[in-house]
Amino acid sequence: MAFQLVLPDSKSVSQAPSPLAYAVDRTFFYAAAAGALAIILLVIYILWEIGGQALPAIGRSGASVLVNTQWDVQNSSFGILPQIWGTLYSSLMALLIGGFIGVSIAIFLTQDFLPHSLATVFRTLIEMLAAIPSVVFGLWGIFVVIPFVRPAADWLHDAAGFIPFFSTSLSGPGMLPAVIVLSIMILPTVAAISQDAIGLVPYKIKEAAYGLGATRWEAILKVILPTASGGISSALVLGFGRALGETMALAMLIGNANQISLSLFSPATTLAALLASNFPEAGAIERQALMYAALVLLAITLVVNVAGTLILLWTSRKMAKA
Amino acid sequence: MTNASVLEKPTATAGAAIDCNIDKIYYGKFLAVRDSNIAIEKGKITGFIGPSGCGKSTVLRSLNRMNDLIKGFKLEGNVHFHGQEIYDKGVDPVVVRRHIGMVFQQPNPFSMSIFDNVAFGLKLNRFKGDVEERVQHALTRAALWDEVKDKLKASGLSLSGGQQQRLCIARAVATQPSVLLMDEPCSALDPIATRRVEELMLELKNDYTIALVTHNMQQARRVADITAFFSVDISQGGRTGHLVEVGPTDQIFDAPQEKLTKQYIGGEFS
Ligand SMILES: Nc1ncnc2c1ncn2[C@@H]1O[C@H](COP(=O)(O)OP(=O)(O)OP(=O)(O)O)[C@@H](O)[C@H]1O
Ligand SMILES: [Mg+2]
Numbered sequence: 001m002a003f004q005l006v007l008p009d010s011k012s013v014s015q016a017p018s019p020l021a022y023a024v025d026r027t028f029f030y031a032a033a034a035g036a037l038a039i040i041l042l043v044i045y046i047l048w049e050i051g052g053q054a055l056p057a058i059g060r061s062g063a064s065v066l067v068n069t070q071w072d073v074q075n076s077s078f079g080i081l082p083q084i085w086g087t088l089y090s091s092l093m094a095l096l097i098g099g100f101i102g103v104s105i106a107i108f109l110t111q112d113f114l115p116h117s118l119a120t121v122f123r124t125l126i127e128m129l130a131a132i133p134s135v136v137f138g139l140w141g142i143f144v145v146i147p148f149v150r151p152a153a154d155w156l157h158d159a160a161g162f163i164p165f166f167s168t169s170l171s172g173p174g175m176l177p178a179v180i181v182l183s184i185m186i187l188p189t190v191a192a193i194s195q196d197a198i199g200l201v202p203y204k205i206k207e208a209a210y211g212l213g214a215t216r217w218e219a220i221l222k223v224i225l226p227t228a229s230g231g232i233s234s235a236l237v238l239g240f241g242r243a244l245g246e247t248m249a250l251a252m253l254i255g256n257a258n259q260i261s262l263s264l265f266s267p268a269t270t271l272a273a274l275l276a277s278n279f280p281e282a283g284a285i286e287r288q289a290l291m292y293a294a295l296v297l298l299a300i301t302l303v304v305n306v307a308g309t310l311i312l313l314w315t316s317r318k319m320a321k322a
Numbered sequence: 323m324t325n326a327s328v329l330e331k332p333t334a335t336a337g338a339a340i341d342c343n344i345d346k347i348y349y350g351k352f353l354a355v356r357d358s359n360i361a362i363e364k365g366k367i368t369g370f371i372g373p374s375g376c377g378k379s380t381v382l383r384s385l386n387r388m389n390d391l392i393k394g395f396k397l398e399g400n401v402h403f404h405g406q407e408i409y410d411k412g413v414d415p416v417v418v419r420r421h422i423g424m425v426f427q428q429p430n431p432f433s434m435s436i437f438d439n440v441a442f443g444l445k446l447n448r449f450k451g452d453v454e455e456r457v458q459h460a461l462t463r464a465a466l467w468d469e470v471k472d473k474l475k476a477s478g479l480s481l482s483g484g485q486q487q488r489l490c491i492a493r494a495v496a497t498q499p500s501v502l503l504m505d506e507p508c509s510a511l512d513p514i515a516t517r518r519v520e521e522l523m524l525e526l527k528n529d530y531t532i533a534l535v536t537h538n539m540q541q542a543r544r545v546a547d548i549t550a551f552f553s554v555d556i557s558q559g560g561r562t563g564h565l566v567e568v569g570p571t572d573q574i575f576d577a578p579q580e581k582l583t584k585q586y587i588g589g590e591f592s
Contacts, residue, residue, distance in 0.1 A: 204430040210391060212443045212493065213420030222442070227433045 050298065054291035065292055071258055071274070073282075078289035080296060085260045086268040087300065090178050090250065091243035093264075098183035098243075099236050102190025106232075107220055109191075110198045123195065130188035138252030141181040142173070146253075149176055153265050170265035173255035179264065181249050186239035193238060197231020198224060230315045237308025244301050247272035271297040339364045339501050339531040340385055340422070341402040347380055350394035354380050358565035360550050362501065362533050367523055369546030369571065370535040373586070376552040377563025378535045379427070382503050385533065386422035387415035403501075420447060423499035427506045427535075429486035431478030431493070436461075436470050439478040439489055443497040456496055463525070464492035465518035484511045491519065501531045508541065520545050539587070542571065549574040551583045 004016050017025075057065070061078065068079020105126060109119045153170035160166050170176060201224050209219035225232065255267020256277060271293050279290055338361035347355040355377035362368050362385070370378040380389065387408060389395040401408050408418045423443075431439050440457040449456070457474075461467040466488040470481070478489055487510045494502060504523070508516040523532055523545050536542050542549055550568040554561050567580045578584045 202430070204426065204428055205432060207388070207391065207426065208430040208432065208490070208493075210416075211386075211388060211419060211424040211426065212446060212497075213416050213418075214446055215416050218446060223432055 047295075047298070050291055050295050054288060054295045057285075057288035057292040061289075065289070066296070069258065069260065071278075073286050076285055078286070078292070080271065080274065080293050082258045082260050083269050083271045083274045083293065084296065084300070086175075086254065087244060087270040087272070087297065089268070090175060090182055090254065090270060091240055093175075093179040094182035094186055094243045095236060095240045097179065098186040098239060099190055101183065102187050102235070102239065103194050103225075103232060105187070105191045106194035106198055106235075107225075110195055111216070111220060111224070123192075126188050126191050128188075129184065130192075134185075134246065134248035135252070137181050137185055138249040141177050141249060141253040145177045145180055146170075146172060149180065157265060164262040165264050168261065168263040168266040171267075173253050174265050174267045175254065175261075176264040178250050178254040178268075181253055182243050182246060185246060185249065186242050189242050190235045190239040193235035194228070194232050197228040197235065200231065201227045230312050233311050233315060234308060237304065237311070240308075241301055241304055244297070244304065245272060247276045251276045271300075337361075337363050337365075338402075339404060340533070342381070342385060343399045343401070344381065344384065344397065345399035346397075347377070347384060347389075348394070348396040348398075349392065353560055353562045355563045358552070358563075360565060360568055362531055363548060364531050365527055365529075366547040367527050367532045367534055367545050369542040369549045370533065370552060371537070371539065371542050371549060371586075372552030372563070372566075373554060374537075375561060375563070376554045378552055379505050380563070381552070381565075382505055382533060382535050383424075385501075385503055386419050386424055388419070388424060390415050420497070421499050422501040422503060423494040423497065425487075425491050425494050425502065425504040425507045427509060429483055429490050429510055431481070431486050431489050433477060433479055435475045436478050436481070436489060437474040440492050440496050442493060447497055449497070457492075460492040460496035461489075463495055463522055464488040465515065465522060466492055484515050487511055488515065488519065491522070495522075495526065495530075498529070501533070502526065504532060504534045506535050506537060508536070508538065516541070539575075543575055546571045551578075551580075551586060553582050553586070 057078065060076075061068070065078055065080055066084065067081055068077065069081045070077050070079050071083075072078070105122075108114070109123055113119075114122065150170055153166075153176060156166045157169045205223060205227055206219060209223040214222065250270050251273040254269060254273055256269045256273055257267035258269060259266065261268065275290055275294055275297075278286065282290055340362040342358070342360050342362070344355060344358045346353060346357075358377075358381055360368070360381075370382060372378055383389045384397055385401060389397070397409060403418065403422065407413070408415075420443075432442065434442075437457055440460050441453050444453055444456055458467060458471075461470060466485060469485060470476075470489075473480075478486065481489060487507065491504075491507060508519055511519060520541065523534065526532060527547075534542075534546065547570065548568065549571045551566045551574060552563050553566045554563050567574060567578060567583045569579075573579075574583060575587055578587060
């Protein structure tokens, strides 16, 4: 059944793969295809379920939920604008800080700043951050981060309160401690994936940069990072996605206050924190509204990931453009 | 430095751009090259030939401190560039590499546009003049201008292997370093491009000094003024390369002094 090439009096040992090899080949293909399909179906199913449960809320209030700022169970007025704001603001800030530090760590650990063995130890330590449970981060934030940043926050508020970021005083939980902890939480993701991306830059490219007389920083900033930019942007997108969905630590640290403020020191709230804190005691109507909020969170995450993929495609196409 | 110390160096050659006196080069514990003294003469092309693994690249790369990137690299001896010891403590390898350019065996363009690839060195050196003119000039010299003049914004990686190598040559000559080290620059090129690169080398040598590693004996014959023949000796258990003979190309090919050279040139090398 398998295709064979028959050559006259050939002494070659070349022959077609065995039927078993073909069978294994096919099996792998179907298994992989089934796996991929299952993921797609799962996503669609989740969307379907959540969408279905959110439908009454969507029908009742439509898009006004997105601009309404009150979450008022008594009057059945559900708005999630502060939550959307808090989610995006905290995640963007965390991306800014955690992304910068994460990429710096990746550079530090891959560009021979440290002896190899020490770099491996560091890398393992940072990856271990990813294994710390969210609630532990939350506790650490409450008992360590908040007391630690408070003096600095007070000082900044007194000295530079006219700057919107410092316009309120930090009374305990708030945006700043949440952002700090969130930055640390996305650090392992950003650092690990950036390290892999930088590690994929061929040695000969580095050699070319140094051969032209680049200093170490010129080689890193002008050649190595741009070459790894595709991988680094996906590291940032994944880190951002992780920040968007983080729930427990944020619910513990952000203060859960329904307000929109640029100030890093005022309490705020996020979609995930709203879901986590309100779901257990929600009645039927509120539950539908919460499902709507969940759908919005899902949509934001989806948009971020699609945008990230597009950026990735665009940069890699730009790099390999004919 | 007193006059006496200069006189103590009998190998220092008057017209040499680089005067290299290598006693030993190690990679970790491995002795890769021993006893190789060569003067890379100003305005000439010096060819390095010899069997694979005899240390041609190692010697070439130690002339602009490229080997400093390799962990475990250690050089005993000295390398003088216009009279200055480049392995001295205070010397920054970055500066050395800006004056002694390099073309590698494998094409290694950056993942940026063709134009930016060539302009890269100019920007590093804070060149204030007409960058576009320099880029065009360098690409023309590397025999690539006609092929890329309409797509300077395209990625350097979109070129064929041979075009990429010529791009790397253009990138290296754009800053007009005073010495150019070329490690088998034509191994990825077809015969036509090879000839054009050879013409380039011959043209460049009016202004620059070139050291060229090549496996192509005809090439060494065609372009090198001086040829250095390296070989490996396996007698002491290791595989240590060393310089066997250096001299005018004609002499090395037609009247070699050493038996090893004669055997290699004659093609009877094991
Ligand atoms: N980075 C390195 N680390 C350890 N050993 C090396 C390294 N580079 C080269 N060597 C060793 O040094 C010796 C000389 O290598 P080199 O690359 O200089 O040879 P070559 O003459 O250029 O050979 P070829 O003609 O094949 O390019 C070889 O035995 C090689 O194994
Ligand atoms: Mg070599």
